Amino acid sequence: MTTQPFWHGFSERTPAGAHGHPLPFALVGGAETLIGHGERAALDKGPLETLSERVARFFEDQAEGPDVLVGAVPFSRDESAHLVQPRQVMRIQGRFDPHDVLELSSVRDRTPQTSGQCRIAGEPDADGYAHSVDAGLEAIASSAGALRKIVLSRSLVVRAEHPFDLRMLFARLAGDESITTFAAPLPARDGAPRTLIGATPELLVEKRGLRVLSHPLAGSAPRRTDKGADEASAKALMASGKDHREHALVVEAILDTLAPFCRDLATPEGTCLRATASLWHLGTRIEGRLKDAAISSADLVAALHPTPAVCGEPRAEAAAAIDRLEGYDRDFYAGAVGWCNAAGDGRWSVSIRCAEICGRTARLYAGAGIVPGSDPASETNETSVKFKAMLAALGIAEPGRGPERREGQGEAAR
Known part of the structure; x- marks a missing residue:
């Protein structure tokens, strides 16, 4: 692992988020670690379709400061991304220990700060989500082929006695080296700072010069502690026609979207199993060579997002169904987190x-792809599995199915 040529302004680093306070922007993955402290300037607001021109104009106008914008893109194409130019930036090739790059050395040695009693409410609850899946299947069946897939999500709202320890949360999530851990400060709400924090296995798009990459995931199965059962779960996923149909919709859409930008485009490894600590996924690595290096990562994000992995197919029809069936605003969930620079390069991960x-207060999110053959109970269980890693990282004992309206304890009670 080597340090890239710039550690812009990092001689005056400020401490990472203390207990209950925001972390800096952070993206820690296998290929790259990027930390951005503070906010020197912010990108103008606007819908996703104007993102590329606004980014280009920003770098034309900003003669000073780090040559990078970092932040998050919301799920809705009509809402504005929250991208800022940090005051201080560190970029390192390779994955670094978050205790070091975020100044979390005290986390190793101190007693974890508990959030105390926690109350969890589902929006919707497990039964309500299963009903939404039923409604989604009916919408697909009645569309005469106009709607092929819907990704439906549900949310858990966790309210604790004390503010959550963001440093501890980030460090715990980063323990799974198969994923990219991220923290993205969001616009304040009612004067209160917000942070989107997570551990995503999915790369939306990366652009470096003429090279472009995407690694979509769709179709999943739970990991098992018993080795034999774990292998059986993986084999069942690889043999699942329903999951392969769901995955193919995502890959085809991304290939079709990237093709006009690319001279070459391929899936050299085909569809493979991808493992995280809690789930098996079907994944396909997509590699391409752009026709023109002037095509920016912002251009590609605007073309791709949201993919069928988080929205459905076709995009407009699926997004309309999500608005009808979910009952809450996804905001920055199922959007993208990442960075872009004046040269047009960038890396964007899907914010799941x-x-x-x-x-x-912590609002957790999890979703599942609904296609013909989906089973409401199985999709509900899939979302429960996807909640597990975040609940564990928050120090909350794993609830059973339907953790809603439950009194729980933080780390000290486990």
Whole structure:
């Protein structure tokens, strides 16, 4: 692992988020670690379709400061991304220990700060989500082929006695080296700072010069502690026609979207199993060579997002169904987190397996792809599995199915 040529302004680093306070922007993955402290300037607001021109104009106008914008893109294409130019930036090739790059050395040695008693409410609860899946299947069946897939999510709202320890949360999530851990400060709500924090296994798009990469995931199965059962779960996923159909919709859509930008485009490894600590996924690595290096990562994000992995197919029809069936605003969940620079390069991960943290409240999200053959009970269980890693990182004992309206304890009670 080697340090890239710039550690811009990092001689005056400020401490990372203390207990209950925001972390800096952080993206820690296998290929790269990027930390951005503070906010020197912010990108103008606007819908996703104007993102590329606004980014280009920003770098034309900003003669000073780090040559990078960092932040988050919301799920809705009509809402504005929250991208800022940090005051201080550190970029390192390779994955670094978050205790070091975020100045979390005290986390190793101190007693974890508990959030105390926690109350968890589902929005919707497990039964309500299963009913939404039923409604989604009916919408697909009645569309005469106009709607092929819907990704439906549900949310858990965790309210604690004390503010959540964001440093501890980030460090715990980063323990799974198969994923990219991220923290993205969001616009304040009612004067209170918010942070989107999570551990995503999915790369939306990376652009470096002429090279472009995407690694979509769709179709999943739970990991098992018993080795034989774990292998059986993986084999069952690889043999699942329903999951392969769901995955193919995502890959085809991304290939079709990237093709006009690319001279070459391929899936050299085909569809493979991808493992995280809690789930098996079907994944396909997509590699391409752009026709023109002037095509920016912001151009590609605007073209790709949201993919069928988080929205459905076709995009407009699926997004309309999500608005009808979910009953809450996804905000920055199922959007993208990442960075872009003046040269047009950038790396953007899909913001899933995440939570929005605001003081003593954490809103967790999990979703599942609904296609013909989906089973409401199985999809509900899939979302429960996807909640597990974040609940564990928050120091909350794993609840059974339907953790809603439950009194729980933080780390000290486990």
